[in-house]
Amino acid sequence: MGGVISGDSPRHTSPASKLEKKMVEAMQQRALKGTSVKSLNSVIMKFPKIDESLRKCRTIFQQFDEDSNGEIDQLELKHCFQNLGIESTDQEIKDLFQACDIYENMGMKFNEFIVFLCLVYLLDDPAVSEVRKRMGLGSLEPTFETLVESFVFLDKNKDGYVSKSEMIQAINETIGGERSSGRIGMKRFEEMDWDKNGTVTFKEFLFAFTHWVGINNEEDEDEEE
Numbered sequence: 001m002g003g004v005i006s007g008d009s010p011r012h013t014s015p016a017s018k019l020e021k022k023m024v025e026a027m028q029q030r031a032l033k034g035t036s037v038k039s040l041n042s043v044i045m046k047f048p049k050i051d052e053s054l055r056k057c058r059t060i061f062q063q064f065d066e067d068s069n070g071e072i073d074q075l076e077l078k079h080c081f082q083n084l085g086i087e088s089t090d091q092e093i094k095d096l097f098q099a100c101d102i103y104e105n106m107g108m109k110f111n112e113f114i115v116f117l118c119l120v121y122l123l124d125d126p127a128v129s130e131v132r133k134r135m136g137l138g139s140l141e142p143t144f145e146t147l148v149e150s151f152v153f154l155d156k157n158k159d160g161y162v163s164k165s166e167m168i169q170a171i172n173e174t175i176g177g178e179r180s181s182g183r184i185g186m187k188r189f190e191e192m193d194w195d196k197n198g199t200v201t202f203k204e205f206l207f208a209f210t211h212w213v214g215i216n217n218e219e220d221e222d223e224e225e
């Protein structure tokens with residue numbers, strides 16, 4: 001396959017929220033800086049460390065989840081921001097939620113929260129960087145950087161989305177022409193493409209990632225009632 005990816009027009013069917021658009025733009029910007037990731041294997045090597053860091057996020061999550069129901073709702077996020085002394089409008093909170101809440105539930109579950117944190121990391125916005133500082137994301141930043149760089153590695157044409165052919169290309173580069181690699185690539189891609197629109201956003205990528213590193217909401221939560 002050559003480098004031309006022409007029959008690959010992305011179909012972004014679902015209307016993106018303002019924040020999601022911002023995130024795609026942020027990824028496009030970030031992609032211009034390049035990536036130190038050379039292969040999927042090198043990302044896979046980092047899984048244990050990523051796993052460990054993402055578990056630290058659970059502690060933060062629990063602090064936000066005032067009623068401990070396993071979800072952070074808009075009011076809880078607002079309270080949290082208030083406690084941190086961050087001014088936020090209801091609309092901003094709503095946008096943050098829409099950007100992360102893949103299932104369009106009332107609350108953000110843990111894996112959606114990771115998407116949220118990564119968004120906070122990625123967005124170069126004065127208000128957001130204030131959130132970042134106050135939430136003490138410092139130790140998590142290398143993990144988010146790895147995740148961002150992995151996405152940039154996959155997004156060959158740097159448009160902020162990973163298409164099917166880009167995914168297969170990355171897999172082929174890594175495994176070096178094993179016959180099954182294309183099929184594995186497709187399977188991985190389908191796992192990531194939650195809304196089945198043919199492209200994977202950074203949000204979808206992160207969401208899938210929390211599964212791959214073994215974080216699972218339902219299994220980790222002991223029902224206490």
Ligand SMILES: [Ca+2]
Pocket residue numbers: 065066067068069070071072073076107
């Ligand atoms: Ca809650």
Ligand SMILES: [Ca+2]
Pocket residue numbers: 155156157158159160161162163166
């Ligand atoms: Ca792309």
Ligand SMILES: [Ca+2]
Pocket residue numbers: 192193194195196197198199200201204
């Ligand atoms: Ca998608």
